[in-house]
Structure formats: structure tokens, C-alpha cells
Amino acid sequence: MKLVTAIIKPHQLDDVKESLEAYGITGMTVSEASGFGRQRGHSEVYRGAEYTVDFVPKIRLEVLVEDLDSEGVVAVVVTAARTGRIGDGKVWVSPIEDVVRVRTGEKGVEAI
Amino acid sequence: MKCCSRSLWHMSPAIAPLAASPPTIDPSATAFMIICAALVLLMTPGLALFYGGMTRAKSVLNMMMMSFGSMGVVGVIYVLWGYSMSFGGSDVAGVMANPFDAFGLRGVASTLEGVTKTVGADGTPVIDVFGSGVYIPEILFAGFQLTFAIITVALISGAVADRVKFSTWMVFAAVWVTVVYFPMAHMVWGGGLLSGAEGGIPAKLFGVTDGAATVAPIDFAGGTVVHINAGMAGLVLALVVGKRIGFGRTAMRPHNVPLVMLGAGLLWFGWFGFNAGSELAADGVASLVWVNTTVATCAGILGWLAVERVRDGHATSIGAASGVVAGLVAITPACGALSPVGSIVLGLVAGALSALAVGLKFRFGYDDSLDVVGVHLVSGLWGTVGAGLLATGTGLFYGGGFDQTLVQVVVALASLIISGVLTLVIALALRAAMGWRVADDVEVAGIDGSEHAESGYDLVARGGRVGVSGAGLQHDARHHEEITEGATS
Numbered sequence: 001m002k003l004v005t006a007i008i009k010p011h012q013l014d015d016v017k018e019s020l021e022a023y024g025i026t027g028m029t030v031s032e033a034s035g036f037g038r039q040r041g042h043s044e045v046y047r048g049a050e051y052t053v054d055f056v057p058k059i060r061l062e063v064l065v066e067d068l069d070s071e072g073v074v075a076v077v078v079t080a081a082r083t084g085r086i087g088d089g090k091v092w093v094s095p096i097e098d099v100v101r102v103r104t105g106e107k108g109v110e111a112i
Numbered sequence: 113m114k115c116c117s118r119s120l121w122h123m124s125p126a127i128a129p130l131a132a133s134p135p136t137i138d139p140s141a142t143a144f145m146i147i148c149a150a151l152v153l154l155m156t157p158g159l160a161l162f163y164g165g166m167t168r169a170k171s172v173l174n175m176m177m178m179s180f181g182s183m184g185v186v187g188v189i190y191v192l193w194g195y196s197m198s199f200g201g202s203d204v205a206g207v208m209a210n211p212f213d214a215f216g217l218r219g220v221a222s223t224l225e226g227v228t229k230t231v232g233a234d235g236t237p238v239i240d241v242f243g244s245g246v247y248i249p250e251i252l253f254a255g256f257q258l259t260f261a262i263i264t265v266a267l268i269s270g271a272v273a274d275r276v277k278f279s280t281w282m283v284f285a286a287v288w289v290t291v292v293y294f295p296m297a298h299m300v301w302g303g304g305l306l307s308g309a310e311g312g313i314p315a316k317l318f319g320v321t322d323g324a325a326t327v328a329p330i331d332f333a334g335g336t337v338v339h340i341n342a343g344m345a346g347l348v349l350a351l352v353v354g355k356r357i358g359f360g361r362t363a364m365r366p367h368n369v370p371l372v373m374l375g376a377g378l379l380w381f382g383w384f385g386f387n388a389g390s391e392l393a394a395d396g397v398a399s400l401v402w403v404n405t406t407v408a409t410c411a412g413i414l415g416w417l418a419v420e421r422v423r424d425g426h427a428t429s430i431g432a433a434s435g436v437v438a439g440l441v442a443i444t445p446a447c448g449a450l451s452p453v454g455s456i457v458l459g460l461v462a463g464a465l466s467a468l469a470v471g472l473k474f475r476f477g478y479d480d481s482l483d484v485v486g487v488h489l490v491s492g493l494w495g496t497v498g499a500g501l502l503a504t505g506t507g508l509f510y511g512g513g514f515d516q517t518l519v520q521v522v523v524a525l526a527s528l529i530i531s532g533v534l535t536l537v538i539a540l541a542l543r544a545a546m547g548w549r550v551a552d553d554v555e556v557a558g559i560d561g562s563e564h565a566e567s568g569y570d571l572v573a574r575g576g577r578v579g580v581s582g583a584g585l586q587h588d589a590r591h592h593e594e595i596t597e598g599a600t601s
Contacts, residue, residue, distance in 0.1 A: 044365065045420075045424045045426060045428060046365055046366055046428065046430050047428075047430055047431065047434060047467075047470045047471075047483060047486075048420065048423065048424060048467065048470055048471045049470075049471070049474065050424070051363040051365055052363070053363070
């Protein structure tokens with residue numbers, strides 16, 4: 001099993017979610033995140049004093065998938081999240097040892 | 113209040129027509145003044161919002177509490193000896209009045225045996241508003257003045273956000289209002305040195321006509337007593353207290369700009385009581401003052417935003433809110449003496465000047481956290497001097513020559529020096545006696561928790577239980593044992 005984690009722009013979330021549903025993904029976890037990459041932050045001005053705001057609001061989206069689905073899911077996310085402008089985010093895949101569904105106790109792929 | 117050639121105090125108790133029927137209390141002026149006093153009182157909670165939104169989230173409550181603390185301390189003191197020190201009737205060297213003459217408002221709330229006072233038909237002591245024959249209860253005047261003292265002290269707090277012990281602040285409020293504010297109010301409005309009275313400095317400059325200075329200083333509602341005074345005190349406190357940790361390096365952004373906008377709106381609303389109410393009657397001058405106050409403030413917004421747009425590329429919300437305050441501050445001394453168009457000019461310049469002045473703290477390295485100096489001192493000075501330039505009739509731009517402007521400059525500088533010196537003495541004394549600063553780690557963690565045991569926002573549930581940790585936790589302790597036993601067995 002794999003965990004696909006994507007950091008995306010907040011306003012791309014709906015597109016990504018719909019694309020993943022269309023692909024057949026049945027569940028995902030979304031959390032608000034903030035951070036910066038090569039995009040860095042932005043500047044704000046208060047009473048003439050300019051401040052650099054380092055952390056930009058982002059969405060972290062996590063999807064558990066079977067091994068063979070991971071490449072497809074990554075492709076779907078990348079396509080849906082891309083605007084072509086700086087700050088589109090990143091997607092990465094990590095191996096998962098085990099998964100348990102709390103209600104039934106099912107394990108592994110069954111629990112996804 | 114108002115122009116000091118017509119100083120309030122020296123005329124009212126003197127005219128006591130013993131045989132004539134008692135004067136009638138003017139109901140419209142009285143009703144108007146009760147509402148105006150309430151409006152001015154509302155300015156202080158408004159200021160708490162204005163300042164509170166501009167601090168960081170971790171110290172919003174402390175910021176607001178400095179305003180509410182000022183309400184508590186100054187309101188009580190004003191009734192006890194404040195009114196007496198400013199308007200008690202006597203005059204000690206043109207500097208203050210005897211604090212005990214009207215202690216606890218004796219002789220103000222009701223007549224005092226052995227003291228001849230003008231009383232209304234119902235036996236209430238009254239004042240003859242600027243000798244106009246309009247009578248309002250003296251106790252109402254005292255109440256109105258009380259609200260001015262409160263807001264002036266609260267204004268100073270913006271200079272020392274995030275880092276000052278609440279106890280020291282409360283003591284400061286009591287001492288400062290007594291040593292600096294009450295005498296200053298006497299000097300400007302109570303017939304003292306900075307008024308147009310015969311013994312005042314302006315009378316010495318250009319002579320006396322009919323028992324008052326020929327060129328009387330213009331301070332309709334408190335450019336000197338309130339704004340120059342508070343602004344200078346803010347500068348001195350910021351210097352004595354010192355910079356916040358990380359000032360000039362880390363971002364100290366306003367945490368809630370909508371609160372700032374709300375506060376600016378409430379300040380503006382309350383300011384009508386402040387300015388129009390300073391006429392002490394519902395008449396034509398009060399109506400002119402209303403319009404002047406509004407239009408100068410509108411122009412203040414434009415002045416500030418214009419500077420921002422050119423200098424920074426954006427017109428900001430904080431800039432608009434600050435322009436409101438700068439315009440209001442500048443028109444305060446001048447509101448009764450200008451034409452509406454003159455008020456636009458005054459407000460426009462005030463907004464622009466203050467927008468340029470708020471950057472000075474970074475250049476000179478003093479941490480006037482919320483720009484009390486840049487807004488109140490700078491626009492207060494400009495409003496006081498600008499009144500000399502723009503006053504219809506006596507102003508320089510209206511062909512009145514330099515005399516009025518010179519008087520204005522002298523009065524402004526005198527207020528600046530008096531406030532600066534006295535505040536410095538108080539601030540240093542309190543630093544030695546109590547200390548101003550909270551501990552560094554407290555300041556970094558946020559002053560709200562340590563000084564007030566509260567936090568402004570609880571947006572994420574943080575757990576916990578009712579009661580103090582350590583007490584009433586036996587049940588939890590037993591529970592904890594069970595858990596640890598379970599873990600080890």
C-alpha cells in the first residue's frame with residue numbers, strides 16, 4: 001500500500017477531489033497547512049512597514065491506495081492541481097506498512 | 113473647553129444674581145450634553161478595539177485592558193479630586209486649581225453652605241455656558257469632562273503595547289492624570305497659563321483687551337490637553353519602557369484588521385460628542401463643528417491613502433482607519449474656528465503628515481508600538497498650529513497676520529514641554545519603584561496569560577478541566593495509577 005500526499009493550492013481542491021472521485025478513489029483526508037517552497041512568501045504592508053509573510057496557506061491532501069494505483073492517482077492529482085503558475089505544490093508517495101479499519105477490524109488492502 | 117478667551121470657570125460663579133429669579137436650566141443644551149458625554153465615553157471602548165486589533169493575538173486582551181483600566185482608575189479619581197484640580201474655581205499660579213475645593217464633587221452635585229453659586233430653579237448648581245445665558249447643570253459639565261480624562265490616558269497605552277505590567281500601568285494612570293492631565297486642563301480650559309485669561313502666556317504676548325488676551329489661543333476640544341499631551345507622553349513612555357523583543361526584526365503585524373476598522377468607526381461616532389459637545393450647547397457652532405469634524409476626517413482618509421498609494425503601491429485598510437483618527441485629531445482643536453473647506457485642507461494634510469510620520473519610529477529606533485506619536489502627536493501639533501493658519505478671521509491664510517499662528521505655536525510647544533518633562537519624571541520613578549516590563553519569556557509567550565490569566569481567542573479546543581491544577585485531582589491521580597499499573601503489569 002502507498003500513501004499519496006499532495007500539497008496543493010487551496011482553490012484547486014475541488015478540481016482535485018472531483019478528479020479523484022472520477023478515477024474511483026473512495027476516501028481522502030484533507031487538512032489546512034501552511035508553508036513555502038521555491039515560491040517563498042508574499043509581502044504585506046501595515047502603516048508603511050513592509051513585512052514578508054513566509055508561510056502561504058496550502059491544502060494537504062492524503063490518499064491511501066493500493067500499490068498499483070499509486071502512479072495513476074499521482075497523475076490525476078498533478079493534472080488537476082496544475083495551474084502552471086508558481087506555488088502549485090508537490091505530490092509524494094510513501095510506503096505504508098499496515099492499515100486497519102477501526103469499525104470492523106479489517107486489515108491491509110481490505111481496509112482501504 | 114472651547115476658546116479660552118471665554119474661559120468657563122471665571123465667569124459662572126461670579127455672576128450670581130442674588131435678587132433675580134434663578135436661571136432656568138436649558139433643557140435642549142442639557143439633553144444634548146448628556147448624550148455627548150455618553151458619546152465621548154464610548155470612544156474609550158472604541159479605542160480598545162482600535163488598539164486591540166493592531167496588537168498581536170497573544171496580547172490583545174492586555175491592550176484592551178489598558179483602556180478599560182483607565183476607565184476604572186481615572187473615572188473614580190476624576191470625581192474625587194480631578195474636577196476640582198481642573199475647574200474647582202481657585203487658581204494656583206495659573207497651573208492648577210485646589211484639589212480639595214470640590215473634592216468628591218462637593219458643591220457641584222448640590223450647593224454647599226457658605227459658598228455663593230448660581231443655582232437653577234431646582235436648586236442644582238449651574239454654569240452659564242461661556243456667558244451666553246444658556247445654563248446647564250455643573251455636574252453635567254463635570255461628567256462630560258470626566259470622559260475626556262479617561263480617553264486621554266487610554267490613548268497613551270498604544271505606545272507601550274505587549275510588554276507592560278498591568279499593575280504599573282494602573283498606578284501610572286492615577287499618577288499621570290493627576291500630575292499632568294488635570295493641571296493641563298486647568299491651564300488651557302480652566303483659565304490658567306495656556307488660556308486666553310488675563311494672566312495667561314498669550315495675554316503677555318499680545319496684550320489684553322477687555323480682561324482677556326487680545327489674541328486668544330484656539331483649542332476648541334483638546335488638541336493640546338488631549339492629543340499633544342497624550343502623544344508626547346506616549347513618546348516618553350516608549351523611550352523609558354524600551355523596545356519590544358524583536359522590534360524592527362520580526363514581523364509584528366496587526367492580528368485583526370476588522371477590529372481596527374470597527375474601533376475607528378466607534379471613535380469617529382464618539383468624537384461628535386467630543387467636538388460638538390465642547391460647544392456645551394446645541395447651537396449653530398455645534399452644528400458647524402459636526403460638519404467640520406466629519407469632512408476633515410473624510411479628507412484624513414484620502415490624505416493617508418494617497419501617501420500609501422504613492423509610497424507603497426496599495427491603499428490599506430489600516431491606512432484608512434488611521435486616516436480617520438489623524439483627521440479627527442487634527443480637527444479637534446480647530447473645529448469651531450474653521451470653514452468646512454478649511455477643514456478639508458486641515459484633514460487632508462493631517463492624514464498625509466501622519467502617514468509619513470509613522471515610519472519615524474523605525475528610523476529613530478523607538479518602539480511606539482501603535483503609533484501614538486505618529487498619529488496623535490503629529491496630527492495634534494498640526495491641528496493646533498493649522499488652526500492658526502486656517503481660522504476664519506484671525507488665521508494667517510485669512511489675512512489675520514502671524515499673531516494667531518504664533519500663539520498657537522507657543523501653546524503647542526508649552527504643552528509639549530510640560531507633558532514631556534512631567535511624564536519623564538513619572539515614568540522614571542515608576543521604573544525604579546515597580547518596574548515597567550514583564551519578564552522576557554512572558555512577553556514572548558504573550559502577556560495575556562500571565563497578566564490576566566485569559567486568552568483572547570480559543571479557536572482550537574485545548575482540552576483541560578475545571579479547577580486549578582493540583583487541587584481536586586485525586587480522582588485523576590487514581591485514574592492515572594490504574595493506567596500506569598495496567599501498563600507495567
